[in-house]
Amino acid sequence: MSPDSTSNTTYREELREAMREALARDERVFLMGEDVGRYGGAFGVSLGLIDQFGPDRVRDTPLSESAFVGAGIGAAIAGMRPIVEIMTVNFSLLALDQILNNAATLLHMSGGQVAVPLVIRMTTGAGRRLAAQHSHSLEGWYAHIPGIRVLAPATLEDARYMLASALADPDPVLIFEHGSLYNLSGQLDTGCGPVDLDTAAIRRPGNDVSLITHGGSLGKTLQAADRLAEEGIDAEVIDLRTLRPLDDTTILGSVRRTHRAVVIDEGWRTAGLSAEVATRIAEQGFYDLDAPVERVCGAEVPTPYAAQLEEAALPQTDGIAAAARRTVG
């Protein structure tokens, strides 16, 4: 048991501890990205790691996402276990060619000969007044791509333990860290140990409606569930955790019990991850539904800068609770 089990910690610290552990345990692991070394990462996640592991294993890169993600792919093919940090999901689009055309496809194109054991971490999401070029939630786009695994840790435990499982995966894994979660604090449950990357988690059991969400919306959804409980509505909250592949068993198992579903996704509604989840419910759970599936999504605008507008553009507790009430009647 580490001392962490009794002291307060944060999501940011647990991400860092996870990397520290990985760097210490496996010499093939190294971290690279913009400002991850001397500056400690744009969001301070890798602060101090360069002092412990040196500039060879914690490498600052030039401002070229395409180049350093490509380098990461090459290193992975060559036998390393790179962790590549991209500052925000918006910037990852510069590396989309590398991710989609190389990382996700090489195993297939090589007839199974060339695996790409690469981990890419990046910040996603809004809520910090960083405006439309730093705030979008595009993890749903990545969940569209066969050949990669997409994770969205939303708890201290997942921040800490998903990385090891991701590094053990022989294929590319993308980890989306919601920017509003870095300061999430609490006590780490060290008892949970290594986590699997195949299952969604029921964060709060309930019987009346399934609230299905991930990442930065989990906290708001749990708050909404608390509020609903005061009104006598017993909501179940599901944290998807892994956005690709989706855990149909947990999702449908929940809906078959509650007969109602609300999908909460900070991403845009049209053709988004919420659409995929809702469709699976319709496809596999149609005869179990007692109300239309509701969605609470980000407004279909570039994320506003002004605080009130930004707040209005994102799923909030009130909206989630209202959607749940509509399903229950």
Place this chain on the structure above:
Amino acid sequence: MPSLGADMTEGTLIEWLVGPGDRVRKGDIVAVVDTTKSAIEVECFESGVVDRLLVETGATVPVGTSLAVISPAGEEAAGLTPEAPEAVSRKQPASPPAAATTPPPPSASPEAGQSGGTVAATPLVRHQAEEAGLDLAAVHGTGPGGRVTRADVSREAAAERPPSTAVKEEPAGRGRVRATPLARRTAAETGIELAAVTGTGRDGAVRVADVRAAAAKRARTAPESVAGQREALLARPEAAGAGPHKAETGRDAATTVHDAAARLTAMRRTTADLMTRSKREIPHYYLSTTVDLGRAVAWLRERNRELPVPKRLVTTAVLLKATALAARHVPQLNGFWTPDGFGGEAAVHLGVAVSLRGGGLVAPAIRDAADLPLPEVMARLRDLVARARTGRLRASETASATITVTNLGDQGVEAVFGVIYPPQVALVGLGKVVERPWAVNGLLGVRPVVTATLSADHRASDGSTGARFLAALDSWAQKPEEL
């Protein structure tokens, strides 16, 4: 006027449930007819639109009299102006060939498939079948789990109408019941009619809670209806407004032209005529055997332990299913004696004699009993007895029995030697299940046993045939897990 029993020569039309212009489908209940035995719901044999009614309420007419004229939906609708011309221009993707030239009905008024409640089909297919004027229950489903698919409906629609005939669709009249998929499924499973359920969901949608409430209400009122059935039977006209059944269906209960005393007298006379005819014409022979129910009772006890009380099975269900399978095994006893001789029936419609507490006897049939799983036999039995005692049997149930069972065991009788219902050729009697000392393989034990008897028509079969029948019944009763 359909024949609602072998002994029926005329019937009184009590109530029309449809009127001119109404769309009807094969199997819909369209009228209530009073026979000398009870008020019976008459099913429609054809799909189409009611053109005009030929017999007025209250009139008594002979069997075979036309009651109403039904036009095929297409012809009737051809004379109508489509009410939603704007819908004509709407493209209907992948529409069936037969409907290619027809304007789709206004999308705002899809119609409910009330009687199709138990058919597995998606809402779209239901809608499509409605447009094509098809009864979903009559369409063979080729989808997963026998689900009716769009292709099935298209095929059926093409088969029903020559493609060259450009018929116009009648715009769907009544509104489809707004109900959630789960509510629909639950309604089908519990036999609740969706149209009679008040929806509390958004825009009045029926949700599962509404269906469950309706089912609970039915469960609460069912015992009352048994207790109050004597009154219902004796005072049907007066009870018309207050009967529990009325609350369920929203229909006026049958208003009969007979008063209660006359009804009982008539029923007595009908039974008298039928039984006299049976004993006069049919040379009965009787066989009896004692069936060891040790295995069946033990098996039921185990099985019932896992089931909620309303789903538990009783020994009678096992014996009924065993009888039905025996009738299939010995087809010489399953069918009718006509002036041309014996005619066997492929299906086993198992008549069950139900004594009405107000007096009298009816023997409606569990249709296709040999093909039903045991829990379904049990459910049908419950349903049939309840409806027989509230005087709401359907024509297809009252006239179709191919062999009948009479069970007086619950009244303490150990053996029944019954009188055959003409034109059937066999009647099976079941007595009380009693514990008796019973020797198996040289060892004596106490076992539950029942005496099963067979009354059979010697014109149609001989004693050895009857013996094979009872042996088969016994054999099935030893294998309850296979029923």
